[in-house]
Amino acid sequence: MAITDDVLVIGGGLAGATAALAAAEHGHRVRLLTYKQSTLRHASGLIDVLGYTLGGDGPLSNPFTALEDLPERHPYSLVGREAVRDALHFFDAVVGDTYAGAHTNVNALVPTSSGSIKPTARYPAAVAPGLASDPRDCLLVGFATLPDFCAPLAADHLLDTGVPFDVRGVTLSFPGIRRDDAKVTRYAHILDRDEGVDIGRGTTSARAALAALVREHLEDEARVGFPPILGDDNHSVVRRDLEERLGVDVFEVPSGPPSLPGMRLEDRLYEALEAAGVRVTTGVPVVGYEATDGRIEHVLVDRKGQDVPYQAGEYVLATGGLVGKGVRSDRDRVYEPIFDCHVDHAPDRYDWFDGDAFGDHPFASFGVTVDDDLRPLTADGGLEFENVRAAGGVLSGYDFAAEKSGSGVSLATGFVAGDRAGAEVSR
Amino acid sequence: MSDTAHPPDDQVPEDEDEDEFEPIQVFSEPTAMDLRPGADNCYKCSTCDTNCPVAEVDDEFPGPKFQGPEQWRLKRQDDTDIDDSIMKCSNCMRCDDACPSEVPLSQMHNTARGEYVDTHMSKRSIEYWRNRLLSNYRLMAHLGSKVPRLTNFVMGLRVTKLFNEKVLGITSEREFPEFATETFRQWWRTRGGARVTNPDKRIAYFHGCYSNYNTPEVGKALVRVFEHFGYEVLVPDQRCSGTPMYANGMLGDARRAAETNVPELAAAIDDGADVIASCTSCSMSLRQEYPELFDLENVETVSDNTWDALEYLRVHEDLENALEGTAVDHPDVAYHAPCHARNQGLDGQAVEVLSAIDGIDAHDVGDSCSGISGTYGWKDENYETSMAIGEEMFEHMLASEADTGLTECPTCSMQMEHGTGYSISHPLEILAEALVGDASEAGAA
Numbered sequence: 001m002a003i004t005d006d007v008l009v010i011g012g013g014l015a016g017a018t019a020a021l022a023a024a025e026h027g028h029r030v031r032l033l034t035y036k037q038s039t040l041r042h043a044s045g046l047i048d049v050l051g052y053t054l055g056g057d058g059p060l061s062n063p064f065t066a067l068e069d070l071p072e073r074h075p076y077s078l079v080g081r082e083a084v085r086d087a088l089h090f091f092d093a094v095v096g097d098t099y100a101g102a103h104t105n106v107n108a109l110v111p112t113s114s115g116s117i118k119p120t121a122r123y124p125a126a127v128a129p130g131l132a133s134d135p136r137d138c139l140l141v142g143f144a145t146l147p148d149f150c151a152p153l154a155a156d157h158l159l160d161t162g163v164p165f166d167v168r169g170v171t172l173s174f175p176g177i178r179r180d181d182a183k184v185t186r187y188a189h190i191l192d193r194d195e196g197v198d199i200g201r202g203t204t205s206a207r208a209a210l211a212a213l214v215r216e217h218l219e220d221e222a223r224v225g226f227p228p229i230l231g232d233d234n235h236s237v238v239r240r241d242l243e244e245r246l247g248v249d250v251f252e253v254p255s256g257p258p259s260l261p262g263m264r265l266e267d268r269l270y271e272a273l274e275a276a277g278v279r280v281t282t283g284v285p286v287v288g289y290e291a292t293d294g295r296i297e298h299v300l301v302d303r304k305g306q307d308v309p310y311q312a313g314e315y316v317l318a319t320g321g322l323v324g325k326g327v328r329s330d331r332d333r334v335y336e337p338i339f340d341c342h343v344d345h346a347p348d349r350y351d352w353f354d355g356d357a358f359g360d361h362p363f364a365s366f367g368v369t370v371d372d373d374l375r376p377l378t379a380d381g382g383l384e385f386e387n388v389r390a391a392g393g394v395l396s397g398y399d400f401a402a403e404k405s406g407s408g409v410s411l412a413t414g415f416v417a418g419d420r421a422g423a424e425v426s427r
Numbered sequence: 428m429s430d431t432a433h434p435p436d437d438q439v440p441e442d443e444d445e446d447e448f449e450p451i452q453v454f455s456e457p458t459a460m461d462l463r464p465g466a467d468n469c470y471k472c473s474t475c476d477t478n479c480p481v482a483e484v485d486d487e488f489p490g491p492k493f494q495g496p497e498q499w500r501l502k503r504q505d506d507t508d509i510d511d512s513i514m515k516c517s518n519c520m521r522c523d524d525a526c527p528s529e530v531p532l533s534q535m536h537n538t539a540r541g542e543y544v545d546t547h548m549s550k551r552s553i554e555y556w557r558n559r560l561l562s563n564y565r566l567m568a569h570l571g572s573k574v575p576r577l578t579n580f581v582m583g584l585r586v587t588k589l590f591n592e593k594v595l596g597i598t599s600e601r602e603f604p605e606f607a608t609e610t611f612r613q614w615w616r617t618r619g620g621a622r623v624t625n626p627d628k629r630i631a632y633f634h635g636c637y638s639n640y641n642t643p644e645v646g647k648a649l650v651r652v653f654e655h656f657g658y659e660v661l662v663p664d665q666r667c668s669g670t671p672m673y674a675n676g677m678l679g680d681a682r683r684a685a686e687t688n689v690p691e692l693a694a695a696i697d698d699g700a701d702v703i704a705s706c707t708s709c710s711m712s713l714r715q716e717y718p719e720l721f722d723l724e725n726v727e728t729v730s731d732n733t734w735d736a737l738e739y740l741r742v743h744e745d746l747e748n749a750l751e752g753t754a755v756d757h758p759d760v761a762y763h764a765p766c767h768a769r770n771q772g773l774d775g776q777a778v779e780v781l782s783a784i785d786g787i788d789a790h791d792v793g794d795s796c797s798g799i800s801g802t803y804g805w806k807d808e809n810y811e812t813s814m815a816i817g818e819e820m821f822e823h824m825l826a827s828e829a830d831t832g833l834t835e836c837p838t839c840s841m842q843m844e845h846g847t848g849y850s851i852s853h854p855l856e857i858l859a860e861a862l863v864g865d866a867s868e869a870g871a872a
Contacts, residue, residue, distance in 0.1 A: 001745055037525045041474050176486070183476040183490055185483040193818075233819070258477040274791070279779055283524045284772030303772050304714035305731040308742050324527065 002298050002309035005031040005279065006425045007418070010286055010299070010338065011318035011326065013038035014407055015392025015414035017269040018087065019316040021094065022418030024276040028425050032278055033301065033310065035285040038266065039324045039393075044254040045228070045261025046110060047091065047099070047122035047411065049084065050076075051404030059119035062105050063408070073397040075409045078372045079416045084408065087415035088121065094272045095265070098236075100128045109133055113149045113227065113255035115157020119404060123254075124261050126230065126239055129223050130251035132163050136222040140169040140253065141214055145177050146187070148255050149227040170217045175199055175209035187229035188260055191238045207238065211245035223249040228261050235264060286310075286338050295386050299338070314387050314421035317341075317368075317376070318414060321393030321400075327366050334366050336394065341368040341376040341384045344396065360402075367396035374417045387424070389417035462499050462538065465531045469496035475522035475532055480796035481515060484815040488515050491522035495535035502539075509543040515809075516540065517800035518674040519766040520711070534719040537673045544676030557595045561802040562671040563680060568606065568640040575606035598810040601845060604641045604837075611639040611646035615662050625659040631695035631702050632662050633688075633733070635709040637837035648859035649705050649736055655862050656744050661700050663691040668709040670767075671802045673716060685721050688713070692733075693725035702733040705855055707768040707835045708801070710735050714771065735773055735835075736855055737780055747783050753861040754785035759829040760852065762789045763820055763843060765836035766796050777833065777854040784861045789833060792823035797834075799842035814846070821846040833857070 007023040009016050012034025020032040050066050052058030060066050067081045076084055092102045099122050101108050107119035109132040117132050130138070142151030151169030158167050176190050176197030189195075191210070196203040204212075214224060224242075230252055231238030242250045254261060273280055287307065288300040298311035319326025319338065328337050334345040334352070345366055346352060352363045368376040368390050376384040391413035393406070400406030469492065476482055476490040489512055501507045513536065522532040548555050560567065571578035581587055588599035609617075611634050630653055638645040650660050665688050669681035692702050692713070704710035713733040717726050740746045760781075764774035778789045798816030803809050824832060824847050832843040832851040840851035 001742055003741060036527050036529070037474060037478070039527060041477060041525075042472060042527075179486055179489075181489065181493075182486055183473070183479065183482045185477045185479075186486060189483045258473045260477075263477065280775050281772050282774060283770050301772065303738065304711070304770075306734060306738075306742075308738070 002311035003031075004311045005029045006312060007031070007314045007316065007421045008033065008299065008310055008312035009316040009318060009418065011038070011316075011320060011324075011392070011394075012280075012282065013040050013318065013320055013324065013392060013410065014043075014265075014269070015410035015417075016316070016318035017273060018090070018411055018414030019318055019391050019418030019421070020278045021269075021272055021276055022090065022415045023314075023316070023422035023425075024278050025419070026422030026426055028422055030276075030278045030422075031281060031310070031312070032273060033281045033284075033286065035283070036325075039320055040262045040266040040269075042257035042259060042323070043262035043265070043407070044112070044118075044256075044259060045124050045265050046118065046120040046127070046254055047088075047101070047407040048119070048404040049088070049107075049121040049408035051107065051119035052402060054399070054403065056402065059109065059117070060107060063107055063119075063121060064105055071397070073369070075395050075398055075413050076405075078370065078374065079412050083416050084412045087411040088408075090415050091122065091411050095268055098125055098264075098268060099123065100125050111154070111158055111163075111225070111253055113154060113253050115154035115161070117158075117161055117163075118254075121408065124252070124264070126228070126235065126252040126261070127254060128251065129249035130225050130253060132158070132161075134223075135164045136249075137165050137220065138167040138223050138225060139214075139218055139221040140167060140225045141217070142169060142171045142227060143174040143177070144171055145174060145180055145182060146184075146227055146229070149253065154253065168219075168221070172213055172217070175213060176206050184229050184258055184260055185232065188232040188235075191229070192231045192234045194241075207241050208245065211242055215246060218246065218248065221248065223251060225251050225253045227255055228252040228259060232260060232264065235260075281310075289339060291385060294383065296339075296388060313425045315385075315389070316414075316417045316421055317388055317390045317394055318392045318410075318417070319394050321367060322363065324393055326392075326394035327368075329366075334363075336368050336376075339376070339384060339388060341388075341390070342379045343368060344379070361399075364399040364401060365396055367394050369396050373420060374413060389421055391417040462531065462535050465535060466496040466499045468528045469526075469530045470528055472527065474527060475525045475530075478521045478525035480519060480521065480798065480816045481517055481812060485515065485812050488512060491516070491532050491536070494539065495522070495532040496530055498539055499535055509539050509547065511543070511547070513540050513543050514676070515812075517803040517809075518670075519796050519800055520770050521766055521796065524770050531719065533716075537678070537716065537720060540673070540676035541678035542676075548676075553595065557597065557806070558675040558802070559677060559680070560595070561597070561805055562675040562677050563667070564671060564802075565636040565640075565667045568636055572606045572610050572640045575608050579603075579605045592807055596807040597805055598807045600810055601805060601841070604637075604841060606640055607643050609643065611643035612662065614643055614647060615650075620662075621654075621660050623654045623657060623659050625657055626699060628657055629659045629661060629695075629698065629700035630739070631692060631700040632660055633665060633668070633692065633702055633704045633709055633713065634662070635665075635704065635706045635837075636667055638705055642837065642853070645705050645853045645855055648853065648855040649703070651859045651863045652736075652740070652855060653703070656740065656749075661695050661698070663695050665691060668704075668706075668712040669716065670708040670712045673712075673720070674801050674803060678720065682721055685717055685723060685726075689717065689723050689726055689729050692729045696728055696732050701739065702729065703736050703739055704733065705736050705835065705853065706837060707735060707765050707771065707773060708838075711767040711771060735768075735771065737776055737858070738771075738773060741776070741780065746780060750780070750783035750858075750861060752785075753783075755787050755857060755860045757787045757857060757860065758831045759788040759790065760831045760833035760857075761792050761824040761827040761829040761849070762833040763792050763797060763824070763839055764794070765834055765839045766800075768835055769794070773835075777835070781854065781857060784857070787857060788829070790827040790829055792820060792827055795819035795823070797836075797839040797842040799838045799845075801838045804838070804842060813842070817842050817846050824849065
């Protein structure tokens, strides 16, 4: 017996979760299978659609007008501009008021922890008061024990970019944290639970202690930015509490991995999956498949030694790119490890990258090539399998790091792949 | 090349021309357990740290990234010892699941802990003997279950708890699990063993210590369910799976237990049986930790043929159809997936399977760790950490529309009961009720 569903989505990141949700809209039994935790935990939590052109022009004001000029094999060109909009609306409905940005087509400009400005289409509500287009003066607060965010340096960089407000940065010591390398989850937990912390003259609650500390440094700024550690499960409560205590707006400045905004987004998506009745299986890899007449019959999942068959009518491959390991390489070749779909690359591995570290690297867009139904193609342009679609980082033809298009491509292709897989089952 | 077990989850196919490329040996000669490939794979993304339930509540704990790959590298220098914080790792193995780069973190922690206990912990210390006592639970249980009522009485005494806490460092906050008046094996013998003979469908039940000495009803439920599907049940001789021993760095004890378990289970496999466990830490140990830590004959065979009970039925029987139209009279349950179930891809399974039965609703209480982690939460110095980790699960359980708990793991169930006062069942018990009916009616007891 195989474990049987209508649609099986392989991969649990933004593309996979979106595909599963879109497929479930058709009323079918959908399963999402994830091996390792997704790279959402590395992600800033920002939803970029397109920040720069392939030629490096930008930041782009309106990503949608720029979609027209993309090459025809770009994932956005394959699914079309309307699908990108539909996918964003779909996302907006899933995340509700925890995200902002849906009111406009124009990219928001979000200050990051390095003090640069990132163009993005959707951003967590906690990021909203910090936008660079907002003219109010700003205090950035960093912590000595959190070296990823140097507030004075970020403030200086922001001033250099010409932001329309004054910004200062201070480095404080976080109440209740003694060790140099406490985990970001530790900070979040202290604030979530409002733990009692020792401030030298007795114990007080963590949020009160933090607010008191920041108040001493607040001059007449109307908003205060923190690294993204303001709680996890009780995130919105933590932020509101700090705002009330400080009497100013409080926001988070997105930073690198590991990233709580990415984890919060992951939590939101998985809550939506549960609510949609999607069955989720985690922690085990797909290691093989059986196919007849160009259709996948079932995949084999390695449950610590046993190959367990999982069967479905339609499959979505959303396993990520080189970092998520949906595309892998050894010294001789680049390959897609589950279905061994064709990945176009130069035979000599010295041609896989550019000599300039910030150059135009071929490896950045390695992935499977698909038709306009998102079905992977063989080297000579035929279909790999009739009932497999690919979405997100595993796709070729775009460079999310240069274009700032990672989340948008995952959403748009995940939405289209899931929706079409669901529709196919209904036929 | 070293003779280490390759990280078992590494999906990179073996390179056929491996001989052409010889990595440069930077460190001294590899020892029996060369974990360098694992350490090299770590690119410091720190995702493991954000999954570590201990690091989330304990400011002092440096986290899995340090305990694994960083400590491994530091140790190459003669002047750096293993950090004693390794004893604060609870062996939940969540870091394994988190790592996007397939670093065998729990294997690194288990080896480091073993080395720490061997070389740094005084064999005359109370801590060593306390840990040894806790991790060799089966010995205590074996003696205690000879006179279960007396043992339950003595273990419940205030003076016993005081002695345990003050002298041994075993917290007095917890109630010792009661010993059953009849162990599973005694019941099995009295019953006359298997009631179904079937050379084509055989399973060997690895009951582990807890369902033998404390909750034989779980073992009995398993027997009833498998016999219902026509399986011949074997109950081979066995010792502890080793899980509590890894968590305490007692690799010698764990190896000795494995030296009994592996040949016994391999013999059953030879007789055509698959190995079935009802405890997810036992199955995790046989499946993953044995081949990672012990180079024993047939260790891979046992690993490859061990299953979780429900998982086995789902794959080999049409469980969903069998359950259609069945009903139980059972209160709704709040299901907690043990970490070791999660790591085997079994976390959604109980809720999925039980949803086919009428009269019961299983609510998943989310992905937090229960915090007890076997012997971890029994130690006086860890009790508060253990309860702080469990807080989230307690809250989710109390918030769910159920007043009974459900889990596969014996110690998770202790923690669930301790934190909420709920009584806790095992999914197999509900399955048995649905498929076979009440134990007394079925006359199987």
